[in-house]
Amino acid sequence: MESLRRICSFVPLIAVVFAFPLCADTAAVTQLVSVSISPVGIVTFPAQVNLVPGGLAFSAFSGTLAFSFNARTTRLGSGSITVKANGDFAPAGAFSVAGGQLTYTCSSGGYGTPCSGTQTVSSSSQTPVLTIGANACTGGGGLCSSADPATASVMFSLPNSVSLETGTYTLQLTFTISCL
Amino acid sequence: MSIRSKMTLILALVMLFTLHLSAQSNTANPQLQVVVGPEASISVGSSLYTFSLTGTVFNNYTLNLPFTFKVRTTKSGGSGSLTATFAADFSAADGGTGPSISGGDLTYSSSTALAGVTTQSNKTAGVSTAFNVFTFGANLHSANSGTSGSIDWTLANKPTFETDTYTATVVLTISAS
Numbered sequence: 001m002e003s004l005r006r007i008c009s010f011v012p013l014i015a016v017v018f019a020f021p022l023c024a025d026t027a028a029v030t031q032l033v034s035v036s037i038s039p040v041g042i043v044t045f046p047a048q049v050n051l052v053p054g055g056l057a058f059s060a061f062s063g064t065l066a067f068s069f070n071a072r073t074t075r076l077g078s079g080s081i082t083v084k085a086n087g088d089f090a091p092a093g094a095f096s097v098a099g100g101q102l103t104y105t106c107s108s109g110g111y112g113t114p115c116s117g118t119q120t121v122s123s124s125s126q127t128p129v130l131t132i133g134a135n136a137c138t139g140g141g142g143l144c145s146s147a148d149p150a151t152a153s154v155m156f157s158l159p160n161s162v163s164l165e166t167g168t169y170t171l172q173l174t175f176t177i178s179c180l
Numbered sequence: 181m182s183i184r185s186k187m188t189l190i191l192a193l194v195m196l197f198t199l200h201l202s203a204q205s206n207t208a209n210p211q212l213q214v215v216v217g218p219e220a221s222i223s224v225g226s227s228l229y230t231f232s233l234t235g236t237v238f239n240n241y242t243l244n245l246p247f248t249f250k251v252r253t254t255k256s257g258g259s260g261s262l263t264a265t266f267a268a269d270f271s272a273a274d275g276g277t278g279p280s281i282s283g284g285d286l287t288y289s290s291s292t293a294l295a296g297v298t299t300q301s302n303k304t305a306g307v308s309t310a311f312n313v314f315t316f317g318a319n320l321h322s323a324n325s326g327t328s329g330s331i332d333w334t335l336a337n338k339p340t341f342e343t344d345t346y347t348a349t350v351v352l353t354i355s356a357s
Binding site for chain 1: 203204205206207208209210211212213214215216217218219220221250251252253254255258319321322323324326
C-alpha cells in the first residue's frame with residue numbers, strides 16, 4: 001500500500017512536469033505604435049538631353065527634358081520644382097546663360113501647375129518649373145496623381161546664331177524638388 | 181493624469197508639430213548638350229529677274245541677281261559652296277530661236293563683301309550641271325542677319341536671235357560642312 005501511495009504521488013508529479021509545455025497563457029499589452037509621415041519629394045531626370053536645331057537652317061536649338069517625380073505635401077503645405085544652371089555653357093564664349101539666352105517653357109503631365117509663359121534659366125537663382133499644392137501625393141488617383149510617379153517636362157530653347165563656332169557645348173542644371 | 185499619460189501627450193504634441201514643420205528637398209543634375217554644326221541658307225528677293233539691254237546696239241544683255249546668304253562652316257576642316265544649276269536651256273514663249281546656255285551664250289561673275297569667300301569671274305554657265313558661284317573655307321561665318329551677294333549674268337546678244345521672250349530657271353544651292 002505504501003508503495004502504491006508512492007506510485008500515486010509520483011504520477012501527479014510526472015503529470016505536472018509534462019503539463020508545463022502544454023499549458024497556454026494569454027497576455028494583453030497596449031503598445032503605442034506611431035509613424036511619422038513627412039512631406040517628401042523625389043525627382044528623376046535623364047542624365048542628358050540634346051538640344052537640336054529645327055528643320056530650317058539657323059532655327060533655334062530646342063530640346064525637351066521629360067522627368068518624373070514623387071511628391072507628398074502636408075495639408076497646409078506645398079511643393080515646388082525649380083531649376084538653376086550650374087554656371088554657364090562649356091566651352092565658354094558661345095552660349096550665355098548669364099546673357100539670358102537659355103529659355104524654357106513648362107508642361108505638366110496632369111499633376112501640378114507648370115510655370116507660366118517663357119522662363120529664363122539663371123545661374124544665380126532658382127526659377128520655377130512646377131508647383132504642387134497642399135495635400136499632394138503621387139499615385140492612386142483621386143486627390144493624388146493618377147500616374148505614379150507623376151510626369152512633367154521642360155522644353156529648352158537656345159538661339160542659333162550664325163556666328164557660333166561649331167562644336168559641342170554642355171551645361172549642367174540642378175533641379176530641386178521641395179515639399180513642405 | 182498619470183506621468184505616463186503626460187509623456188504620451190507631450191510626445192504626441194512634439195510629433196504633431198514635427199509633421200507640419202519638416203520639409204524635404206531633393207536635387208537632380210541633368211546635363212544639356214548642344215551640338216553646333218555647319219549650316220547654310222540662302223534667300224532671293226524675287227521669283228523673276230529680267231535681263232536688260234543698255235548702251236549700243238547688240239551689246240550683251242546683263243542682269244544682276246542679288247541674294248542674301250547665311251553660312252557657318254565647321255571650325256576645323258570645314259568647307260562649303262554656293263552653286264547654280266540650270267535644269268534646262270532658255271525656252272522661247274513663241275517658239276523663237278534665241279540664246280543658248282549650252283551653246284555658251286551665258287557667262288557670269290559672282291561677288292560678296294564677306295571675307296574668306298572665293299568668288300567667280302567671267303565663267304561660262306552650263307545646263308544640267310551645277311557650277312560654282314562661291315566656295316567657302318573652314319570656320320566661315322556670314323553676318324547673323326545674312327550677308328549680301330550677287331551674280332552678274334551676261335547674255336550674248338546676237339543678230340541671229342529671233343525676237344521673242346526667253347526664260348530659264350536657275351536653282352541656287354548653298355551647302356556647308
